[in-house]
Amino acid sequence: MREDKQLPDSHGYFEQFGGKFVPETLMPALDELETAYEEAKRDSSFWAEFDSLSRDYSGRPTPLYFAERLTGHCGGAQIFLKREDLLHTGAHKINNALGQGLLAKRMKKQRIIAETGAGQHGVAAATICAKLGLDCIVYMGEEDVQRQAINVFRMKLLGAEVRPVSSGTRTLKDAINEAIRDWVTNVRDTYYLLGSVVGPHPYPVMVRDFQSIIGKETREQILAKCSRLPDYVIACVGGGSNAIGIFHPFVNDKDVKFIGVEAAGRGIRTGKHAASLVAGTVGVLHGTKSYVLQDNAGQILGTHSISAGLDYPGVGPEHSYYKSIGRATYVAVDDKDTLEAFQLLCRTEGIIPALEPAHAISYAAKMAGSLNKEQIIVVNLSGHGDKDMDIVVKALGVKL
Ligand SMILES: *Cc1c(COP(=O)(O)O)cnc(C)c1O
DSSP states (O other), rough: OOOOOOOOOTTTTTTTTEOOOGGGGGGHHHHHHHHHHHHHOHHHHHHHHHHHIIIIIIOOOOOOOOOHHHHHHHHSEEEEEEEGGGSSBBBHHHHHHHHHHHHHTTTTOOEEEEESSSSHHHHHHHHHHHHOOOEEEEEEEHHHHHTTTTHHHHHHHHTTTEEEETTSSSHHHHHHHHHHHHHHHHHTEEEOOOOOSSSSSSSHHHHHHHTTTTHHHHHHHHHHHHHHHHHSSEESSSHHHHHHHHHGGGGTTTSSSEEEEEEETTTGGOOSSOHHHHHHHHETTEEEEEEBBBTSOOBBOOOOSSGGGGGGSSHHHHHHHHHHHHEEEEEEEEEHHHHHHHHHHHHHSSSOHHHHHHHHHHHHHHHHHHHHHEEEEEEOOOGGGGHHHHHHHHHTTTOO
16 A cells, blocks of 8 residues: 555654653553564464454454445435444454454463453453453443443453442543553553554554454445445544544545544533544543543543443544544534434434444435535444443433
């Protein structure tokens, strides 16, 4: 692939964003990880195993599906869905968990730690650890442990130990702090399996590389189906891994426009949202410099979204870079419009999406109507909605 400029640079910067803002004690661990990943990256047997398990275990390639009735309903551009919801465990997160699990094995680290908010990354990590015979410890805020009891049970079934975290707001950011603390203490035999394109270098680039399989397939599939590239690629943005995964293989195709959709929650003006790029400022969170939701003193703000997977006060540094150079546009969709789009996809296509990509569906559906029928929009359908049934039942005020 052509690259104008290889980013991140050797210090892990995407211009001013990224880096390694970690305690001194973690620097050797990050250096070790970086060296191991650089070696793995150049080893074709590493990628052969990644490809083979992606196919036979995860279920790749996922289809690129023309959403004909949704397109008809919107009355404009053709909408295609990249079906990451059809993967094993129901979302794109398995791509990253598999890549890092194989890397941990290669580094001979038997003990895997991970953090999780809603439990989706915890389940993906526990799944891969079971598959590869690794020990798995998942840190999870106490609040989330209660809200996501079924995912806690899933992780336990898969052989993982779930450690509730009672500090701070007892949610994802506190679980990440605790996982980092564990890593500092047990650096020698422990691998930290981070769930998105966030954290210190080399995580953002490494997770991007594992998730780029989404965009590589999409590029081939759209060329095979339409003999041209899409006009727009749209994805939801929490930490940003499914979005970077589908964007990155198109980064040098200047006519392909990227739109990242964040969670506007109850509305940007209410402060109850998770739109770091749309409404945040530049700061440091969990080891990386990027857009962050923070107060004037730099303290991290609470977030809200109907979708647990977008409920994070930061975002991957590469998205901040794309925003700064105008390579991607970032917008936000609120809970109400998301819930409408969720139901629209159910009824027009017979697909129950996760609430995270329902944000992207909402934006795409509105936009499609203002475009002409020759134009093409690809939406990354990052996950399936089974995990969200309780939330949707409540949000719609339904009595079962
Ligand atoms: C976790 C999750 C997300 C958000 O994470 P990214 O790193 O932004 O991709 C999006 N969709 C689904 C289905 C998820 O489970």
